[in-house]
Structures are given as structure tokens and as C-alpha cells.
Amino acid sequence: MLKISMSKLALLLVFCVASASAATAPVIHFTFPKSQRTFGAAYNDSITNLMVINTVGTPAYFRAGGDYNDSWTRDGSLNPWNAGSLLDPVTAKNTLSHLIKNDPVYGPIIDQGNRQWWDMVIWIPAAWNHFQVTGDTQFLATAYAVAVNTLKKMQNEHYNPAFGLFKGPSFFNDGIAGYPAPYNSNNGSSFVLDHPGTDQLLCLSVNCLYYAAYKTTALMGAQLGKPRADLADLNTKAAQLKKQINRRFWIENSHRYGYFIHGTGAAAGSLENYQEGSGLAFAILFGVADEAKATAILNHIHFEPKGLPSIWPHFPMFSDSQPGRHNCVIWPQVNGLFAKAAAQEKGYPIFSAEFERVTALFNGTPGNIREIYNAISGAPDGGWQNGGHWGAAQNQTWSATAYLSMVYNGIFGINFSTDGIIFSPYLKSQWGPVSLTNLQYRNMDLNLNLSGNGDRISSFKLDQSAQKKPFIPANLTGLHTLDIVLGDGSNALD
Numbered sequence: 001m002l003k004i005s006m007s008k009l010a011l012l013l014v015f016c017v018a019s020a021s022a023a024t025a026p027v028i029h030f031t032f033p034k035s036q037r038t039f040g041a042a043y044n045d046s047i048t049n050l051m052v053i054n055t056v057g058t059p060a061y062f063r064a065g066g067d068y069n070d071s072w073t074r075d076g077s078l079n080p081w082n083a084g085s086l087l088d089p090v091t092a093k094n095t096l097s098h099l100i101k102n103d104p105v106y107g108p109i110i111d112q113g114n115r116q117w118w119d120m121v122i123w124i125p126a127a128w129n130h131f132q133v134t135g136d137t138q139f140l141a142t143a144y145a146v147a148v149n150t151l152k153k154m155q156n157e158h159y160n161p162a163f164g165l166f167k168g169p170s171f172f173n174d175g176i177a178g179y180p181a182p183y184n185s186n187n188g189s190s191f192v193l194d195h196p197g198t199d200q201l202l203c204l205s206v207n208c209l210y211y212a213a214y215k216t217t218a219l220m221g222a223q224l225g226k227p228r229a230d231l232a233d234l235n236t237k238a239a240q241l242k243k244q245i246n247r248r249f250w251i252e253n254s255h256r257y258g259y260f261i262h263g264t265g266a267a268a269g270s271l272e273n274y275q276e277g278s279g280l281a282f283a284i285l286f287g288v289a290d291e292a293k294a295t296a297i298l299n300h301i302h303f304e305p306k307g308l309p310s311i312w313p314h315f316p317m318f319s320d321s322q323p324g325r326h327n328c329v330i331w332p333q334v335n336g337l338f339a340k341a342a343a344q345e346k347g348y349p350i351f352s353a354e355f356e357r358v359t360a361l362f363n364g365t366p367g368n369i370r371e372i373y374n375a376i377s378g379a380p381d382g383g384w385q386n387g388g389h390w391g392a393a394q395n396q397t398w399s400a401t402a403y404l405s406m407v408y409n410g411i412f413g414i415n416f417s418t419d420g421i422i423f424s425p426y427l428k429s430q431w432g433p434v435s436l437t438n439l440q441y442r443n444m445d446l447n448l449n450l451s452g453n454g455d456r457i458s459s460f461k462l463d464q465s466a467q468k469k470p471f472i473p474a475n476l477t478g479l480h481t482l483d484i485v486l487g488d489g490s491n492a493l494d
Contacts, residue, residue, distance in 0.1 A: 023088035026439040028407065032432030039355075039431065042362040043407055049369050049400035050079070051088060061095040065371060065396030073099050073112045074119050074172050075398050077126035078333060082401035083408060085126075085133040086441065093139060096127055106149040108142075115193055117158065118168025119208050119212040121150060125286075128216035131223070132416040135442060135474060144220040148230075151213060155237075160202060160263060163246035167263055169198055171205035172333075173276045173311075177385035178326030180272070180315040182265070190386050200263030204249050204279030209239060212286040214238035214374035223418065245288050255300035257283055259311065275302055275312045284345060291345075298347040304328065304375035307335050307357040318384060320376055325383030325390050330360055330373040336402025343410045343426060348455060352428050355406050362403065369403075371396035387427055411454075412436060412448055413470075423460070423470040427486050429453035443477040452486035459485035 025047045030036040054063050062084055064075040071079075076099050080092035099120075101111040110123040127143035130136070158167045169178070169192045176184050176192050185195045192198045218234035249257040251273055259274035280297050283289040289297060302312050309328040318324040335354050342350040361373050365380055371393035374381035382390030408414045411434065413425035421441065427434065433451040440446075452458065458472045461483040472482070 023051065023091065024438060024440065025087060027437045028434065029437070030432055032436045035431050035434070037361060039359055040407035041366065042359045042403060045362055045367060045369055046400035046403040047087075048367075049395055050084065050397060050404070053395050054397045054400075055088070055091055056106065059094045060091045061098050062091060062397055065397050065399075066368075067371075069395040071095055071098055072114075072117075073207045074112055074122055076112075077120075077123040078398050079272055081122075081126035081129045082333075082398070083404035084401060085130040086408065086414075086439075087404070089134045089136075090131070092130060093134075096123065096130060096143075099123055103149070105152065106153045106181070108146050109150040109153055110146060111150075116174055117154070118120070118166075118203075119171045119209060121154065121210050122209050123147075124150070124213040125209075125216045128220055129416065131220070132418055133441070135418075137224075139218055141224060144224055144226070146218065147213065147217040147220065151210075151217060151234075154210070158456050160200075163202055163248065163261065163263070163269075164240060165202040165248065165261070166201060166205050166210045167200055168206055169193070169201055170203035170260060170276060171282070172331070173270065173326045175326045175385050177315075177318075177324040177383065178311065179260075181317070184315075184317065186386070188386065193455050197262075197264050202248075202261040202263050204245070204257050204259060204276050205282055206246050207249075208279060208286055208288050211238050211241045211245065211288055212282070214241065215286070242288055245283070246293075250293065253407060255296040256280060257289075257297075258449060264429075275309075275340055277308045277310050277312075277334040279339045281334065285337065294341075294345050298342055298345060298350055301338075301350070303351065303353075306361060306373060306375050306378040307354055308328045308338050309375045310334050318430070322384045322389075323336070323375065323381070325372070325385040327383065328375055330361065330375050330378075330379060331371070332361065332369075332373070332396075332399035333402045336405050340409050343413075343424075348428075351406075351410055354361075355410065357401060358406070359393055362399075367395060367401035368394050369399045370394060404483070412450060418474075419472055420473040423457070423472075423482075423484065424455070425450055425457070425484055425486065426455040427453050428453070442474055444472075445479045446472075447479075447481045449483045450486070451484070453487050456486060457484060458487045459483070 009312050028043045040124045044131050056063050062079045063071050072388040083094040100108050103109045110120045124147045131140040174192050175190050176195050183195050183198050214234050215238045218231045221231045251258050258271040259276040261271050262268050284294045307330050310331045311327050314328045318327050323329050336356050339351045339354040362369050372382050380392035382392040413423045414424045436448040460467045
């Protein structure tokens with residue numbers, strides 16, 4: 001029988017206590033009827049997907065989607081990070097806690113128990129985001145311990161010291177269709193780790209996630225007053241990893257990072273020059289790419305007719321008529337991540353184009369946001385794998401939360417900090433004014449009104465009072481209204 005110390009048991013129980021959620025969804029309203037019919041419809045479908053269809057169980061948690069009964073580490077982390085921690089903090093915390101297991105060596109760690117260890121550290125930045133949204137210090141203390149334990153385990157078991165990088169397949173690509181030969185060995189299994197050498201791959205997306213995991217664990221520790229030596233060690237590991245990512249993945253002539261490095265075999269050390277959408281998004285979002293590299297990526301990124309493909313171009317065994325399930329298809333969570341990265345770098349033409357394209361995809365399947373779409377036709381399409389055509393799962397949660405993130409973090413420019421919200425909104429003139437009402441944030445009920453166009457704030461008012469900075473502190477309570485006007489004004493805020 002597995003023995004758990006009382007201290008470890010107490011640590012786990014922090015995550016098991018949940019109360020009934022009283023979350024209510026914020027309402028969006030575009031003044032222009034066409035915008036409301038399109039963007040408003042996709043937004044409402046996304047809200048229903050997350051808060052009605054895919055909030056399940058007792059205590060409640062966000063499952064991966066209508067065709068899944070559980071929440072995987074990547075889904076259960078990305079969904080709170082995208083929108084769940086803001087919209088329903090109780091269920092988001094339950095979802096994050098659902099992914100904690102007790103390791104007999106390391107104690108409480110992140111682990112979904114199905115061999116898919118490579119990208120589970122996405123939980124760590126998601127947990128930090130949850131604290132920034134909620135201010136839950138009890139959660140933060142437990143999350144820090146879990147993060148430290150997990151990183152120790154990953155460092156000991158899945159780090160390649162020769163390359164200074166972490167091993168394993170790429171973010172969410174657990175199907176072998178996400179990899180070209182020689183890894184796709186046609187052995188009858190769709191699971192990536194059943195193919196030789198895949199556990200030794202060194203992928204862009206995963207290493208960017210580890211960089212973010214080290215950085216955010218250090219931020220957790222600083223918030224909790226942990227010893228400086230511990231924080232310095234975390235930040236040093238992050239800096240070393242960032243250096244190796246930039247050294248080994250950047251391809252100057254392609255103006256972007258490559259997809260993966262072969263970790264074993266005759267090709268060991270060579271870099272595959274494919275465009276990995278999630279890896280490039282993470283590199284920008286987490287600051288692995290400096291400003292020059294981020295600009296180069298945005299200026300040279302390749303889009304298919306219906307948006308950013310997960311990985312491009314086609315591997316040799318796939319084509320436009322038979323795209324790979326984890327290759328040149330649309331996984332909307334990738335589009336949401338890249339759109340958010342573009343907005344962060346003020347690449348608003350890319351942000352607005354992706355927002356409009358994902359809106360069109362969702363409106364093409366009303367009431368049923370799908371997992372995967374064809375990058376050329378826009379039809380639901382699970383792509384090809386192991387010689388067969390797969391379906392596109394229904395009511396997929398991270399597709400919906402990706403859209404909600406584009407609305408909250410992109411259009412309304414909501415950026416959480418430990419002491420409040422910093423706003424950096426963007427509004428395309430053709431979209432028209434938009435409002436978001438009944439947005440619950442900590443002990444506040446917020447109504448946001450956004451008008452004008454562009455990204456330059458000319459007026460920022462809190463309860464009709466002009467503010468010098470586009471910021472609201474986290475310690476406010478009760479009902480508050482924000483009126484934000486965008487455009488070139490003589491009194492524009494910095």
C-alpha cells in the first residue's frame with residue numbers, strides 16, 4: 001500500500017475541498033448587428049461549451065470535450081488559463097487539482113497517469129495565472145510545492161544534458177501523425193510513444209513550456225517569500241534553457257524557430273524546419289523570442305486559407321486531400337494561442353484575421369464547436385492517421401476557451417497581474433463598439449464598454465472618473481463600470 005505522509009496528505013486535501021459554483025457568464029454585446037450575429041454567436045457558443053456542456057462532475061471540473069469523459073493535463077491547464085479561472089474560479093481550481101497525483105518519490109506532482117509526461121508542465125503557468133486572477137494564496141502555496149516537485153522529476157528523468165533541452169513529443173501531439181519519418185513507423189499504433197525514438201525528440205513547444213514553468217515557479221516562490229537561493233536556481237535554469245532554445249532552434253533564413261531536433265539515431269542533433277504553430281506562439285508569449293525574433297515570426301508566418309495550421313507544411317505522407325491529423329490542419333487552441341501572441345506584440349492585423357477566421361469556423365458548426373477543422377475548406381475534419389480518416393471530436397472545450405481568450409485578452413486587452421488588471425485593448429473599426437457586462441473578477445462585478453478603433457487608448461474612465469493609467473486595482477469591491485475609448489486623442493494614455 002502506498003504510504004503518504006500527513007504533510008503530503010494535507011497538501012493534497014487543499015485541492016479536494018470545493019464548494020458549489022455560483023458562476024455566471026459575462027454577456028457580450030456588439031453595437032453593430034452583423035458583429036453581434038457573427039462574433040456574438042461564436043462567443044455565446046463558447047460560453048455554453050465551457051460553462052454548460054463541459055462543466056461536469058462532483059466537484060465540478062472542466063472536461064476536455066463532449067467526446068471525452070475526463071480532463072487531460074494539457075486541456076485541464078489550458079482551459080483555466082484561457083478563460084476558466086476568470087469565469088468560474090471554483091471549477092477552474094477543481095480542474096487544476098484534478099491533475100495532481102502523489103508520486104512515491106517526489107510527493108504531489110502534476111500527472112494524468114497515461115504516460116503523456118512531456119507537456120504537463122503547462123499546468124505551472126496556468127496555476128500562476130489562476131493566482132493572478134483570484135489572489136488565492138492557499139492555492140499558490142500548494143501550486144508552488146507541486147511545481148517544484150514536478151520540475152525535479154522532469155529534470156531527473158527527461159532532460160538531455162548534451163543538448164540542454166527537455167525530451168519528448170511536442171505539445172498536445174500525442175498522435176503519430178504529428179511526426180514525419182522515420183518516427184511514423186506504420187506499426188499500427190496511433191500513440192506517439194509506441195514508435196521508436198519519439199521519447200528522445202527535442203521539441204520547440206515543450207521546451208518553451210519548460211522555460212515558462214521555471215519562470216512562473218520562481219514568481220510563485222517570490223510571492224511566497226521563498227529563499228533567494230531557490231529562486232535563483234529556478235531563474236538560472238530558465239535562462240539556460242532560453243539560451244539553448246535560441247541557439248538550437250532559430251533558423252535565420254526561415255525567420256522562425258524550427259519544429260524539433262532529432263535526439264537519437266543517425267540524424268541526432270539535426271533540426272527539422274517545419275513551422276510549429278503552438279511552439280512559435282509559446283516562444284512569443286513567454287518571451288523566449290526577443291522583439292526582433294517575434295517581429296520576424298509575425299512577418300513571415302504561413303497561414304492556410306482558414307487560418308494557422310498546427311504544423312506546416314505537409315509531411316511527405318500527407319497532402320491537401322489527405323491532411324495529417326496532427327499536421328496541416330486547424331486546431332483552434334493553436335490559433336487562439338498565436339492570436340494572443342500577435343496581440344501581445346501589437347501584431348493586430350494577424351490577431352484580427354485569426355479572430356475572424358476562427359469565428360467563421362465556429363459559425364459553420366453552430367452550437368457544436370469542434371476539435372479540428374480542415375485548413376482549406378473549414379469543414380470539421382479529424383485528418384488522417386495510420387492510413388485512416390479520423391473524426392473531429394464534438395464540443396471541444398479548448399477550442400471554445402481559445403475563442404474566449406481572444407475576446408478577453410485580445411479585444412478587451414485584459415492582462416492580469418498580482419495587484420490588478422492592466423488593459424491593452426484593440427478594436428477593429430468594422431467590428432464597432434462592444435460591451436462586456438457582468439464580468440466577475442475577485443470581489444467585483446465589472447461592466448466594460450469599448451469604443452473607437454485601433455489600440456491607442458484615448459480615454460480610460462472608471463465609474464466616470466478619468467484615470468491616468470489603464471489599470472484597475474484588485475482590491476475594489478462591488479459594481480464598477482469601465483469606459484474605454486480607442487483612437488488618436490490629444491490626451492491618449494501611454
